[in-house]
Amino acid sequence: MSNLVTIIGGTGFIGRYVARRMAMQGWRVRCAGRRPNDAPFVRTYGVTGQVEPVFCNIRDDDSVRAVLRGADAVVNCVGVLAEGRKQTFEALQHQGAARVARIAAEEGAARFVQVSAIGADENAPSKYGRTKALGERAVREAFPGAIIMRPSIVFGHEDEFFNRFAGMARLLPILPLVGASTRFQPVYVDDVAHAIERAVLGHARPGIYELGGPEVSTFRELMREMLDVILRRALIVNTPMPIAKAMGWGFDLLGKASFGLIQGPLTLDQVRNLGQDNVVGDTAMTFADLGIEPTATEAVLPDYLWRFRPSGQYAEANASAENLRGGAGRLKGGSNRSGFS
Template sequence: MAKLVTIFGGSGFVGRYVARRLAKDGWRVRAACRNPNEALFLRTYGVVGQVEPVFANIRDDDSVRAAIRGADAVVNCAGTFDTRGRNDAEAVQQHGAGRVARIAAEEGVRRLVHISAIGADADGKSEYARTKARGEALVSGAFPGAVILRPSVVYGPEDQFFNRFAGMARTSPVIPVVGGRTRFQPVFVDDVAAAVVAAVDDPAASGVYELGGPDVHTFRELMEQMLDVIRRKRAVVNLPFGLAGLMARVAEVGNVMTFGLSPQPITPDQVAQLHHDNVVADGAKGFADLGIQPRAMEAELADYLWRFRPSGQYSDIKQSAQNIRGGGSGRAGFS
């Protein structure tokens, strides 16, 4: 019988790629999530019955145990930027991570892979960084053989990073960024999934791995590259941290007072995160130690950001027509 893996957050951005790769690798996949009826698309990743979404509440012992029971391996992809509510960062990334690791050990699971983040720091300025670090400590304490993966900012077709700013560029003449000089090492979501599979399959891979793409860019440079891909000219304006923090606090109050109806483009916690570079540390284990060559960002962005171009899917055809009319010397139009 095929081995069974339980993936917490299996229908999320990273989790769905992990589920698809493990199913392709022959595993039976139990995708544990809060809304299994909204995760039925996962079933198409394997043969009939191979991938099954199941309900799990990472805040509840019995729910977590039911999702883990009988599994050979567990992957925890659950994470959040929320700092309020029952499913906030402390509940999910700290106590939830510890709960998954403890119960996985109690149930005799042979392999545990935990997704954390570069910048995890128990003494960090942001709640996100602190809960990630405390979650790692609980995981290591309960399951000493666990593999902890720390990716930089993860991008891909369903991301909330490039898609968000590209959507903004459709209507806004300005792209505001906080921490324009902060450095990132973007990593493609399917490369993170490949790292998970490698960690699950390799019994000698225990430890912490920091995952970054082949290139390091500042926040401002990333926005400029995104604008180049979607062929739009916009001003990239860096907001001072003080002003950004004030705006975030005002937006947070408005969001609370309107019971979530007022938009909150950025939170005070995210502003705090942007004070620090998000790149692989010198000497850290990474993709190479897992036998993976990460893909270059430039090779992937156009595959899913094309819909934000002025002419969408017809952009290349329009550009070719302009080049023909211009005798081959034309250049793509920018909006």
């Protein structure tokens, strides 16, 4: 076991799945993040000492260099959906990505994988999309052989998408959406990790890959699927874009006025992002180029959304019991009508 991979953001949603896969391949793994003491679980992915959570501040050269020293491969999974005080899109997704790629090249890493997002475009309406694209450009300039992975919305046990809306549906009779007709191509987190694993092992040619699941669905259709899984009803209401933008602007203002102490449920940048389709392009390299068949949402959602059902893990057992009781009642009624006691 000699190969070493450093995963920046290795304790996060996607990073932990990459860490587990690389450990299974026999690699040593550094899971670099801001709070390594909160991620002892990554140690269980391998034998003693194989996977280590380590501290890294992506905004600091010395901190990044310390975790990249000696790495054969580097994976950068850092990204945010909403800005914090110092954790801005520019600092993390553009300058941070540029820093990691530059230092990886200086330290002699053989391979570099950057996790970006579908919709990355320097002319995108959202700052999120623009900084993702600027980060990609900086990575390619510093590390010409880099491989860039652009997933659509990522789902899995720890996701902040289906879990969030399922939690809302458990409490509210209405699900307000921004961009209900916006199209997504949800991709399973372990499929994204599998693609990154292929890249680290040298089984992917340099370039940009767009990763989407087998189905394209609107935001509204995804919420209907989620409601079916958790056995609940809710009225799905689309919020008109002008109103959503006003709400996002107001929540942003509240956050600034409270010096970041109060975070609204929606930002103006997220509203702008939700107005754009998030699907794989017609000419992009995809899972097919990596020999991976993506997983459908219906195969995974029940595995982790069951806890939002009215009876939790017992929902299906209760439904079966009701069916049995109903069947017994129908049988008894039918028998009586037939003259049997």
